[in-house]
Amino acid sequence: MSDKGQFQQGHQPEVQHQPLPGLEKNLKPRPIYDHLPTPDGGAQLYKAAGKLEGKKAIITGGDSGIGRATAILYAMEGADVFIAYLKEEQEDADETKKLVESKGRKCYLHTTDLRDRGNCKKLVDEAVKKFGGQVDILVNNAAYQMMVEDIKDLSEDQWLQTFNTNIHPYFYLAKYVLPHMKPGSTIINNASINAYIGRPDLLDYTATKGAIISFTRGLSNQYVGRGIRVNAVAPGPVWTPLIPATMTDDAMKQFTSPMGRPSQPSEIATCFVFLASPDSSSISGQTLHPNGGSIING
Numbered sequence: 001m002s003d004k005g006q007f008q009q010g011h012q013p014e015v016q017h018q019p020l021p022g023l024e025k026n027l028k029p030r031p032i033y034d035h036l037p038t039p040d041g042g043a044q045l046y047k048a049a050g051k052l053e054g055k056k057a058i059i060t061g062g063d064s065g066i067g068r069a070t071a072i073l074y075a076m077e078g079a080d081v082f083i084a085y086l087k088e089e090q091e092d093a094d095e096t097k098k099l100v101e102s103k104g105r106k107c108y109l110h111t112t113d114l115r116d117r118g119n120c121k122k123l124v125d126e127a128v129k130k131f132g133g134q135v136d137i138l139v140n141n142a143a144y145q146m147m148v149e150d151i152k153d154l155s156e157d158q159w160l161q162t163f164n165t166n167i168h169p170y171f172y173l174a175k176y177v178l179p180h181m182k183p184g185s186t187i188i189n190n191a192s193i194n195a196y197i198g199r200p201d202l203l204d205y206t207a208t209k210g211a212i213i214s215f216t217r218g219l220s221n222q223y224v225g226r227g228i229r230v231n232a233v234a235p236g237p238v239w240t241p242l243i244p245a246t247m248t249d250d251a252m253k254q255f256t257s258p259m260g261r262p263s264q265p266s267e268i269a270t271c272f273v274f275l276a277s278p279d280s281s282s283i284s285g286q287t288l289h290p291n292g293g294s295i296i297n298g
Helices: 065-076 087-102 117-130 156-166 168-180 200-226 242-246 249-253 265-276
Strands: 035-037 043-045 056-060 080-085 107-111 137-140 186-190 229-233
Touching (some): 056 065, 056 117, 056 168, 065 080, 065 087, 065 137, 065 265, 080 117, 087 107, 107 117, 117 168, 137 168, 156 200, 168 186, 186 265, 200 229
Parallel strands (some): 056 080, 056 137, 080 107, 137 186, 186 229
Antiparallel strands (some): 035 043
8 A cells, every 4th residue: 555644745765676667566655646645744535527538548657657647547537548568567557457447447458668669559559449449648658767977887778778768659659649539639748857957867868858848849839730739747756666776875865856755656647637638728839847846947
């Protein structure tokens, strides 16, 4: 069970490490995926309002972290979801499926490596088949990072892996899914605060997140006139399996925000609900910044 005390100011996860890609089931404490904070630092269940009733959503990296929370809140709002993940993440994906189904919606599982453009095409084809030809929402969320302090030590192979994971699939999936979308559909890309602050020990990751912002703006300009909106979310520190799988002891000790704690996946997922729903009908080409109070003017 998740520790709802994580919403209290000053909460800091203990230093811990996992092998890549990291599993939510092994995190201590478990991230919060369907509750939001109360003024006293407690927690309350997310209150759904049918904002996505009957919608069909593809979510990459939907097994854990922000992807899991988004899948669950989408289900609570009435959407069926199709989540993509790595085979090493099967246990997390199975749990997410159970959680989505407990909300009364369908959850389709798809194991794949999105670095292969052919796999991106297969993902879309399978989702379209499962959804009966309808795709209303694409959430590009899957990502890779690994801390390296100096460009001299950043290998060319890691640079390519980061770009092949973090930005190229966003292009492929958008390209393949758009023919199946109709006016009112949305694409939401997960970026990062690092695109705005230029984090030095995540140079390759930061570069891909900057590319995602520009990709979001350009694609929005192509499609907003056709009734399809494209936006981004740029989270700050948020407690997910990626953190213990990729960060050093010192980085984890400093893993916080101006509000005095990291965000929880549920707090980021609300942005993905907003951008997928009619509530954001006049917003496209923009980026939301759930980062705990960092002012980035972007």
